[in-house]
Amino acid sequence: xxxxxxxxxxxxxxxxxxxxxxxxxxxxxxxxxxxxxxxxxxxxxxxxxxxxxxxxxxxxxxxxxxxxxxxxxxxxxxxxxxxxxxxxxxxxxxxxxxxxxxxxxxxxxxxxxxxxxxxxxxxxxxxxxxxxxxxxxxxxxxxxxxxxxxxxxxxxxxxxxxxxxxxxxxxxxxxxxxxxxxxxxxxxxxxxxxxxxxxxxxxxxxxxxxxxxxxxxxxxxxxxxxxxxxxxxxxxxxxxxxxxxxxxxxxxxxxxxxxxxxx
Amino acid sequence: xxxxxxxxxxxxxxxxxxxxxxxxxxxxxxxxxxxxxxxxxxxxxxxxxxxxxxxxxxxxxxxxxxxxxxxxxxxxxxxxxxxxxxxxxxxxxxxxxxxxxxxxxxxxxxxxxxxxxxxxxxxxxxxxxxxxxxxxxxxxxxxxxxxxxxxxxxxxxxxxxxxxxxxxxxxxxxxxxxxxxxxxxxxxxxxxxxxxxxxxxxxxxxxxxxxxxxxxxxxxxxxxxxxxxxxxxxxxxxxxxxxxxxxxxxxxxxxxxxxxxxxxxxxxxxxxxxxxxxxxxxxxxxxxxxxxxxxxxxxxxxxxxxxxxxxxxxxxxxxxxxxxxxxxxxxxxxxxxxxxxxxxxxxxxxxxxxxxxxxxxxxxxxxxxxxxxxxxxxxxxxxxxxxxxxxxxxxxxxxxxxxxxxxxxxxxxx
Numbered sequence: 001x002x003x004x005x006x007x008x009x010x011x012x013x014x015x016x017x018x019x020x021x022x023x024x025x026x027x028x029x030x031x032x033x034x035x036x037x038x039x040x041x042x043x044x045x046x047x048x049x050x051x052x053x054x055x056x057x058x059x060x061x062x063x064x065x066x067x068x069x070x071x072x073x074x075x076x077x078x079x080x081x082x083x084x085x086x087x088x089x090x091x092x093x094x095x096x097x098x099x100x101x102x103x104x105x106x107x108x109x110x111x112x113x114x115x116x117x118x119x120x121x122x123x124x125x126x127x128x129x130x131x132x133x134x135x136x137x138x139x140x141x142x143x144x145x146x147x148x149x150x151x152x153x154x155x156x157x158x159x160x161x162x163x164x165x166x167x168x169x170x171x172x173x174x175x176x177x178x179x180x181x182x183x184x185x186x187x188x189x190x191x192x193x194x195x196x197x198x199x200x201x202x203x204x205x206x207x208x209x210x211x212x213x214x215x216x217x218x219x220x221x222x223x224x225x226x227x228x229x230x231x232x233x234x235x236x237x238x239x240x241x242x243x244x245x246x247x248x249x250x251x252x253x254x255x256x257x258x259x260x261x262x263x
Numbered sequence: 264x265x266x267x268x269x270x271x272x273x274x275x276x277x278x279x280x281x282x283x284x285x286x287x288x289x290x291x292x293x294x295x296x297x298x299x300x301x302x303x304x305x306x307x308x309x310x311x312x313x314x315x316x317x318x319x320x321x322x323x324x325x326x327x328x329x330x331x332x333x334x335x336x337x338x339x340x341x342x343x344x345x346x347x348x349x350x351x352x353x354x355x356x357x358x359x360x361x362x363x364x365x366x367x368x369x370x371x372x373x374x375x376x377x378x379x380x381x382x383x384x385x386x387x388x389x390x391x392x393x394x395x396x397x398x399x400x401x402x403x404x405x406x407x408x409x410x411x412x413x414x415x416x417x418x419x420x421x422x423x424x425x426x427x428x429x430x431x432x433x434x435x436x437x438x439x440x441x442x443x444x445x446x447x448x449x450x451x452x453x454x455x456x457x458x459x460x461x462x463x464x465x466x467x468x469x470x471x472x473x474x475x476x477x478x479x480x481x482x483x484x485x486x487x488x489x490x491x492x493x494x495x496x497x498x499x500x501x502x503x504x505x506x507x508x509x510x511x512x513x514x515x516x517x518x519x520x521x522x523x524x525x526x527x528x529x530x531x532x533x534x535x536x537x538x539x540x541x542x543x544x545x546x547x548x549x550x551x552x553x554x555x556x557x558x559x560x561x562x563x564x565x566x567x568x569x570x571x572x573x574x575x576x577x578x579x580x581x582x583x584x585x586x587x588x589x590x591x592x593x594x595x596x597x598x599x600x601x602x603x604x605x606x607x608x609x610x611x612x613x614x615x616x617x618x619x620x621x622x623x624x625x626x627x628x629x630x631x632x633x634x635x636x637x638x639x640x641x642x643x644x645x646x647x648x649x650x651x652x653x654x655x656x657x658x659x660x661x662x663x664x665x666x667x668x669x670x671x672x673x674x675x676x677x
Contacts, residue, residue, distance in 0.1 A: 032328075035327075035328060035331070036282075036285070038326075039281060039322065039326050039327070040278045040279075040281045040282045040285075041278055042273040042276075042278075042281060042326060043273050043276040043277045043278035043279070043280055043281040044275075044276070044277050044278065045277070045278060046277065047277060047371070047375075047520050048275065048378070048478065048479050048520075048521070049277075050274075051272075051273045051274060051276070052278070057278040058278040058279065058281075058282060060278070061277050061278040061279045062278075062279055062282075065279055071515065071516060071567070071568045071569055072566070072567070072568065072569040073569075084366065088364075090363075090364045090365075090366060091290075091364045094290070094292050094362060094364060095292075098290065178291070179291070182289070182291055182294075182312075184289075184316075186289070186316075187289055243328065245288075245289075247285045247286075248285070248286060248287075248288050248365070251282055251283070251285040251286035251365075252286045252288065252364075252365045252366075254279075254282055254286065255279075255282065255283050255286040255365050255366050255367055256365070256366045258279045258282075258283075258368075259366045259367070259368050261366060262360065262361075262363060262365075262366025262367075262368075263357060263360045263361045263363075263366075263368075263566060263594075
C-alpha cells in the first residue's frame with residue numbers, strides 16, 4: 001500500500017505510518033475536546049442556574065438557546081449556517097479585506113482537507129478491493145494513481161488560494177501597527193502553524209514533482225518531507241485544535257448557532 | 264498535600280458562555296467600538312477583547328489541562344480585583360456584541376462575570392452596592408417613599424383603577440423626571456386611552472440589579488419581577504406601556520428569564536404605541552415644534568430589543584420638526600454612558616461617554632437631542648452641561664409629543 005507521495009518505491013510514505021499518526025492525532029483531539037466539553041460543562045443549563053458540572057450541560061444549553069425566541073435577529077439555523085458560518089458575513093460587514101483574508105484561508109483549507117480525505121477514501125477503497133478481490137472492477141478514476149492526477153489541479157488552485165490568505169494575514173500581523181501591537185502568542189502560534197503546514201505542503205509536492213517549490217532538492221528527500229507535512233498537519237490542525245486558538249474553528253460556528261447569528 | 268482549590272469558579276456562567284470564551288478570534292472590532300474604552304483614554308483593561316482573554320486564562324489556570332495534571336494555578340487577588348474594576352467599567356450597551364465577528368453575546372457575558380464576582384465577594388462597584396439595600400427597603404433605588412410614585416399627579420390626570428392598558432412608569436420617571444411621566448399620562452388621557460398604573464405597588468423593574476450582577480442575591484430581582492407581574496395582572500392589564508428603555512428591556516427580556524415563565528401581557532414601548540396610532544390617523548397635532556431634532560437610540564431599546572423605527576416615526580410625524588440623523592445610529596449607535604451601573608459607579612466615565620455622544624449631536628447642528636429613555640436624557644443632559652453646549656436642548660420623545668399635542672406640562676412638580 002502506497003500513500004500520498006507514491007510515484008516510485010523510493011517516494012512512499014507507508015500506510016502504517018499514516019494510520020498511526022492519524023490515530024494519534026485523532027486520539028489527542030478527542031481527549032482535548034472531551035476536556036473542553038467538561039470545562040464548558042462547568043456552566044449551567046440556564047441563566048442564573050447552578051452550574052450543572054455535567055458533560056451534557058453544553059449540548060443542553062446550546063439546544064435551549066437555538067430553540068429560544070430571540071428579540072433581535074431571530075433567524076433560522078439554515079440562514080445562520082449558510083450566511084454566517086459558511087459565507088462569514090459578519091466579518092464582511094466589518095472589514096472586506098479581513099473577510100477576503102479569512103475566507104481564502106477557510107475555503108483553501110477546507111477544500112484541501114476535503115480533497116485529502118477523498119484521496120484517503122479512494123486509497124482505502126482500492127486497498128480493500130485488492131484484498132477482497134473487487135479492485136479490478138472499480139471504475140478507472142477510482143485507481144489511486146489516476147485519482148491523484150485528477151486532484152492535482154484543484155489541489156494546486158486551493159493551495160494558492162490558501163497561500164494568498166496566509167500572506168495577507170502575515171502582512172497584517174507584521175506591518176499593520178494596530179494589529180501587530182495587539183498580537184500575542186495565542187495568535188502567532190496559529191499563524192505560524194498554518195504557514196509551516198502550507199509551505200511544507202508546497203515544498204513536499206515540489207520535491208516530488210520536481211517543480212518550482214522543490215527548489216532543486218533531491219527527490220530522495222520527498223518521502224520525509226511528505227511525512228513531515230502530514231505529521232505537522234495532523235498534529236497542528238487536528239490534535240492541537242482543542243488546546244489552542246484553532247479551537248475557534250469549532251467554537252465560532254457554535255457561538256453563531258447559539259446566538260442565531262448574533263445581534 | 265491537599266490539592267489547591269481553583270481561584271475562580273463558574274457560578275452564574277452558562278455552559279454556552281464558557282464556550283464563547285473560546286470563540287473569541289481577537290479580531291479587535293469590539294475594541295474599536297467600545298464607548299468606555301474610548302472615553303477612558305483607551306485603558307487596555309476596559310477593552311472587551313481583553314476581558315474575554317483574561318477570563319479564559321483564569322478558566323484555563325483553574326480547569327485547563329495543566330490544572331488537571333498539576334493542580335490549579337493561583338490567580339492573585341489583586342489581579343481579580345483589577346479584573347472586577349474593568350468588568351464594571353462597561354455600560355452593557357452591547358456595541359461589542361453587534362460588531363463581534365464570532366457573535367458572542369457579550370452583554371450577557373459581562374453580566375455573568377459581574378454576578379460571579381459579586382458572589383465571590385469582589386463586586387459590585389462603589390455605590391452600586393447600595394442598590395440591593397435600597398431596592399429591598401424602598402422598592403426603588405432613590406430612597407424615595409414608594410407612595411410618591413404617582414400621588415403627585417395633578418388632579419386632571421385620570422388613572423383608572425383597572426384597565427386593559429397599564430403604564431409602568433419606572434423609578435426614574437415617577438420619582439426624578441416627572442415631566443416624562445406626566446407627559447405620558449396626559450398624552451394617553453388626551454388620546455382617550457383608558458389606562459391604569461401600579462402606583463405604590465410598583466417595584467423597581469430590577470434593571471439596576473441585573474446589569475450590575477446582583478440579581479440573584481436573595482432572589483430580590485426575581486421576587487420583585489414576579490410581584491410586578493402579579494400586580495399588573497391584578498390590574499387587568501393586557502398591554503403594558505413603558506416610556507423607559509431600561510424598564511422596557513428588563514420586562515421584555517429579563518422578567519421571563521428570571522421567573523421562567525412567559526409574560527401574561529404584551530410589553531410595548533410608548534413610541535411603538537404612538538406609531539400605531541399615528542399610522543391610524545388617531546393623533547391630532549395642535550402645535551408645531553419648529554426645531555431641528557436628532558435622536559439617540561437607547562441601547563436597552565435599540566440594540567437589545569431591536570426597536571429603532573417607532574421613535575423616528577413619532578418624531579417625523581410631529582409638525583415642524585426637521586429630523587436629522589447622527590452618524591452613528593441604530594445598530595451602530597454610540598451609548599450615552601449611563602447604563603450598566605456606570606452612572607452610579609463611575610460617574611466620570613459616564614460623563615466622558617455622554618460628552619462624546621453630545622458632540623455627535625452637535626455635529627448635526629441639531630437644536631434638540633431627543634431620546635426615549637429618562638436615564639439617557641439625564642446623562643446626555645449632564646454631558647451637554649459638561650462640554651458647555653448650552654444651546655442644545657435635550658428632551659424625551661414623549662415630552663415632544665405632548666407639546667405637539669398642545670399639552671401643557673408647566674405644572675410638573677419637582
